[in-house]
Amino acid sequence: MDLDDLNTIAEKERAFHKKTVIRCCTAAGCMSSHADAVKAGLEKAVRDTGLGDRVEVRGVGCMRLCCQGPLVGVEPGGILYEKVTPEDAPSLVASTEGAPTKVARGNPDHPFFRKQMSIVLANSGEIDPERIESYIEAEGYRGLNTVLLEMAPKDAVDCVIKSGLRGRGGAGYPTGLKWATVAKTPAAQKYVVCNADEGDPGAFMDRSVLESDPHSVLEGMAIAGYAVGASQGFIYVRAEYPLAIKRLQTAIRQAKQIGLLGSGIFESPFNFNIDIRIGAGAYVCGEETALMASIEGKRGTPRPRPPFPAESGLWGCPTLINNVETLANIPPIIRKGADWYAAIGTGKSKGTKVFALAGKIANTGLIEVPMGTPLRQIVEEMGGGAPDGAKIKAVQTGGPSGGCIPAHELDTPVDYESLTRLGSIMGSGGMIVMDESTRMPEVARYFMEFCMDESCGKCVPCRAGTVQMHRLLDKIVQREATAGDLSTLEELCDMVRNTSLCGLGQNAPNPVVSTLRFFRDEYLELLRKEPNGEPAVTAGAAPAQNKEAS
Amino acid sequence: MAAKTLTIDGKEVSAQEGATILDAASDAGIKIPTLCHLEGVYDIGSCRLCLVEVTGVAKLLPSCTTHVSEGMDVHTDSERLRKYRRMTLELLFAERNHVCSVCVSNNNCELQALAWQHGMDHVRYDYCFPKWGMDATHPLFGMDHNRCILCTRCVRVCWHIEGAGTKNVAGRGAKSTIIDDLHQPWGESDTCTSCGKCVIACPTGALFSRGSTVGEMVRDRSTLEFIVNAREKKQWIV
Numbered sequence: 071m072d073l074d075d076l077n078t079i080a081e082k083e084r085a086f087h088k089k090t091v092i093r094c095c096t097a098a099g100c101m102s103s104h105a106d107a108v109k110a111g112l113e114k115a116v117r118d119t120g121l122g123d124r125v126e127v128r129g130v131g132c133m134r135l136c137c138q139g140p141l142v143g144v145e146p147g148g149i150l151y152e153k154v155t156p157e158d159a160p161s162l163v164a165s166t167e168g169a170p171t172k173v174a175r176g177n178p179d180h181p182f183f184r185k186q187m188s189i190v191l192a193n194s195g196e197i198d199p200e201r202i203e204s205y206i207e208a209e210g211y212r213g214l215n216t217v218l219l220e221m222a223p224k225d226a227v228d229c230v231i232k233s234g235l236r237g238r239g240g241a242g243y244p245t246g247l248k249w250a251t252v253a254k255t256p257a258a259q260k261y262v263v264c265n266a267d268e269g270d271p272g273a274f275m276d277r278s279v280l281e282s283d284p285h286s287v288l289e290g291m292a293i294a295g296y297a298v299g300a301s302q303g304f305i306y307v308r309a310e311y312p313l314a315i316k317r318l319q320t321a322i323r324q325a326k327q328i329g330l331l332g333s334g335i336f337e338s339p340f341n342f343n344i345d346i347r348i349g350a351g352a353y354v355c356g357e358e359t360a361l362m363a364s365i366e367g368k369r370g371t372p373r374p375r376p377p378f379p380a381e382s383g384l385w386g387c388p389t390l391i392n393n394v395e396t397l398a399n400i401p402p403i404i405r406k407g408a409d410w411y412a413a414i415g416t417g418k419s420k421g422t423k424v425f426a427l428a429g430k431i432a433n434t435g436l437i438e439v440p441m442g443t444p445l446r447q448i449v450e451e452m453g454g455g456a457p458d459g460a461k462i463k464a465v466q467t468g469g470p471s472g473g474c475i476p477a478h479e480l481d482t483p484v485d486y487e488s489l490t491r492l493g494s495i496m497g498s499g500g501m502i503v504m505d506e507s508t509r510m511p512e513v514a515r516y517f518m519e520f521c522m523d524e525s526c527g528k529c530v531p532c533r534a535g536t537v538q539m540h541r542l543l544d545k546i547v548q549r550e551a552t553a554g555d556l557s558t559l560e561e562l563c564d565m566v567r568n569t570s571l572c573g574l575g576q577n578a579p580n581p582v583v584s585t586l587r588f589f590r591d592e593y594l595e596l597l598r599k600e601p602n603g604e605p606a607v608t609a610g611a612a613p614a615q616n617k618e619a620s
Numbered sequence: 621m622a623a624k625t626l627t628i629d630g631k632e633v634s635a636q637e638g639a640t641i642l643d644a645a646s647d648a649g650i651k652i653p654t655l656c657h658l659e660g661v662y663d664i665g666s667c668r669l670c671l672v673e674v675t676g677v678a679k680l681l682p683s684c685t686t687h688v689s690e691g692m693d694v695h696t697d698s699e700r701l702r703k704y705r706r707m708t709l710e711l712l713f714a715e716r717n718h719v720c721s722v723c724v725s726n727n728n729c730e731l732q733a734l735a736w737q738h739g740m741d742h743v744r745y746d747y748c749f750p751k752w753g754m755d756a757t758h759p760l761f762g763m764d765h766n767r768c769i770l771c772t773r774c775v776r777v778c779w780h781i782e783g784a785g786t787k788n789v790a791g792r793g794a795k796s797t798i799i800d801d802l803h804q805p806w807g808e809s810d811t812c813t814s815c816g817k818c819v820i821a822c823p824t825g826a827l828f829s830r831g832s833t834v835g836e837m838v839r840d841r842s843t844l845e846f847i848v849n850a851r852e853k854k855q856w857i858v
């Protein structure tokens with residue numbers, strides 16, 4: 071396998087294309103509304119009408135506007151059909167020959183599509199995720215070729231450092247720096263791990279990338295492997311993503327078949343293999359040390375850092391752990407150069423970020439925007455605001471570790487620093503929009519319940535503290551809490567944040583703290599009142615010695 | 621191995637490279653409260669009682685797993701740390717059913733002693749009163765899950781000193797529980813050697829010798845120390 075072979079595959083693939091291409095979304099969102107039947111219907115209609123030499127039906131990855139699925143796109147013409155049913159198929163196929171069709175059409179010029187900037191999702195919705203040829207046609211594996219044949223490992227690391235890429239898993243640690251640390255740690259065996267244990271409620275960016283463009287992640291991992299000196303990669307993907315697992319397995323098999331994974335890739339001395347490890351449903355396994363324990367076959371619990379995985383990771387070897395989206399950014403960075411990437415985004419946050427829009431918003435789906443895009447543009451312009459003319463109250467970012475950003479802060483640019491300043495985090499990219507009907511203490515209780523259920527149980531503050539915080543929040547929501555309970559809650563938030571062992575516990579109080587910061591009135595309103603209207607200080611039913619009035 | 625000099629609570633202390641802050645402090649006679657730490661087995665930093673402040677580090681660090689470094693300035697007993705420690709203890713007491721007056725370990729309990737040392741005269745949180753059972757199927761020992769604080773000392777001695785691998789943790793969060801083999805009654809375990817190391821290791825009254833009643837469960841840790849010293853340092857001191 072060499073560059074010429076790649077070009078031959080791409081040319082063959084191009085020659086195979088027909089005049090008209092019908093793209094049918096086959097990512098999990100549309101699949102759940104029977105996109106597979108739509109695709110089968112389209113294929114049958116093409117066969118029945120004998121248009122096979124002019125029309126091609128292609129199963130593609132996520133086409134972004136998930137709420138209107140199944141989505142079907144027709145080229146040329148840039149037509150987008152929404153909520154397509156299998157029964158619509160014959161009419162859709164006939165329309166490619168000029169016949170009128172009644173299938174609902176979407177607006178591809180809507181800001182939802184127009185304001186997007188696709189780097190990670192460039193191939194999503196365009197290529198067939200189940201065929202490596204389709205990825206190779208879209209410049210696939212050219213980055214790996216360049217790195218292996220033209221760059222020293224150090225150059226690859228420098229390129230990533232220069233690009234300014236930061237980890238997309240949540241914490242935003244500079245990716246190049248992480249690579250450099252692993253590269254500089256001497257060891258006979260090193261590992262590259264792709265963290266695909268996306269577990270935040272409302273987040274589905276990584277799933278979409280894996281389902282829509284699995285090869286970009288594989289290529290990113292192979293480049294990382296070369297840069298840090300690793301020959302083995304693991305993708306840790308949660309079992310709740312069966313389609314992503316299936317497509318990854320297909321992708322790995324295909325890449326091995328034509329020699330893009332395995333021994334002597336591109337006739338260089340570089341060997342790289344990738345295996346899949348499937349998570350068993352624990353949220354905490356997205357934490358890197360717990361993830362590694364799980365890959366090793368142990369109970370998935372975090373351990374104190376240092377040592378960091380870059381020094382001592384899987385089986386004690388230096389290990390590079392990157393998130394799916396981070397790795398999917400690598401091939402374009404190598405292909406187009408660090409300067410190109412560094413020119414996108416803001417001063418400290420470079421490139422683009424994929425967000426999963428969910429909640430009370432008209433356009434639910436996947437968006438990719440440059441860093442620094444104002445939240446208002448994402449939510450109101452692209453997302454179309456809250457449905458039925460309701461007013462947006464807050465946007466929750468960062469899942470259970472994040473916070474709620476109130477409507478009056480919507481002009482905040484989305485970058486790591488700005489969100490942290492508001493007491494939230496970038497997180498992995500889940501963005502849950504809430505309208506005026508949402509009650510913030512209930513939101514806080516929901517996220518606390520999530521953290522309580524997902525705490526691994528290893529350290530006391532997280533295991534027992536989340537239970538008590540959840541009890542107090544429940545008491546507040548039930549209007550049974552006193553002002554003393556509220557201060558006990560705040561004290562616990564401080565303690566759990568500062569004493570927990572891993573990120574799950576340290577960030578578990580965030581939804582409470584951020585809603586208390588911006589929506590304190592809602593909490594105060596729910597407190598039990600004395601007959602004179604003052605907030606109750608002492609508890610009613612429970613024995614008084616169990617409470618401490620503040 | 622190079623020696624490191626550091627300051628703990630204003631006292632200049634020297635320690636070997638690779639030693640933990642906890643080692644260095646105890647050598648210098650400074651007592652840092654611990655619960656999951658047990659001499660002879662590796663540390664996991666889970667009880668969070670031994671957290672200390674290190675000047676220049678924003679986060680609190682567990683002294684049992686943090687190695688000393690040159691010039692480190694450690695504070696083990698600030699008001700903030702005392703507050704957090706007391707809260708941690710209160711959380712533990714509220715979590716399961718710790719009733720000292722009927723406990724086999726009364727007056728010989730590390731949890732009780734720590735609570736007393738930290739002036740924990742009452743618990744501010746609602747008691748959870750979970751319904752945990754008791755395993756009395758083993759001919760020599762018993763396990764009362766109501767008194768378990770999930771420090772996993774028993775698991776670690778079982779795997780790393782005895783090498784039997786009987787004890788383990790199942791479940792998640794507050795529903796975590798210590799199990800034997802594949803979550804079967806202790807008495808039916810194929811792997812348990814009845815060595816009793818888990819009972820020696822337990823800081824509370826969760827693991828006990830059968831036949832002991834209130835306040836009778838006194839643990840002699842010298843056996844564990846003897847084995848570990850003999851194995852690791854080749855010191856056969858009785």
